[in-house]
Amino acid sequence: MSKVEQRIKELGYDLPKCPVPVAAYVPVQKFGNLIFASGQTAQADGKPVYIGKVGQEISLEDARKSAELCALRLISALKTVADLDKVRILKVVGFVNAVPDYKDHPKVVDGASVLLESVFQEKGHHARSAIGLGSLPGQASVEVELIAAVEE
Numbered sequence: 001m002s003k004v005e006q007r008i009k010e011l012g013y014d015l016p017k018c019p020v021p022v023a024a025y026v027p028v029q030k031f032g033n034l035i036f037a038s039g040q041t042a043q044a045d046g047k048p049v050y051i052g053k054v055g056q057e058i059s060l061e062d063a064r065k066s067a068e069l070c071a072l073r074l075i076s077a078l079k080t081v082a083d084l085d086k087v088r089i090l091k092v093v094g095f096v097n098a099v100p101d102y103k104d105h106p107k108v109v110d111g112a113s114v115l116l117e118s119v120f121q122e123k124g125h126h127a128r129s130a131i132g133l134g135s136l137p138g139q140a141s142v143e144v145e146l147i148a149a150v151e152e
Contacts, residue, residue: 004084007119008075013068016043018076022137028077035087035148037077039095041140042069050141055099058141060107067094067111070144074112075119082150088123089116091147097136105130112144123151 008015019027019040029036042050042065050066052058058066078087094109096102109130117124126146136143 002084004075004087004119005079007121008072011115011118013072013115015079016073016076018080019043019073028081030081030150033150033152035078035081035150037074037146037148039093039143039145040070040073040077041136041138041143042066043073044069048138048140051139052097052141053099053139054096054108054141055102060104063096063108063141064111066140066142067109067144068115070094070142071112071115074144074146075116078148082148084120086151087120088149088151089120089126089146090149092116092126092128093145094128094130095136095143096130096132097134097139097141097143098132100134102132105132108142109144111142116146 027038054063096105096108
């Protein structure tokens, strides 16, 4: 078990299985030492959770939990192509399905960022964007994607 996986367990989480694509894409693509992970939405036990608009059906707290679950699914995808202890997170992009006047998108995506920084430690510090949208696939409240690198 990698140190990253040990930290995930210490934080009280379980690493899910690698996500299965629901359309014409792959969950993760490695090119040289770069890894591009497709956007993930929150699932628990293989079922979507935290469905709806942030600021309407979904609270800020639940949206942050949704972003955490997205990050865990991203980590499981990374694990299929790299030793997690050699991964450095470079860029995170979070998409928030929110009501039109919502303004706390960065606080929502912090759910993913804080988790990634907790498990990857200094290798988890990353550049980031938090984007508000009118909808996401399956009415997910949050979707997160990332770019990482493998350190040799």
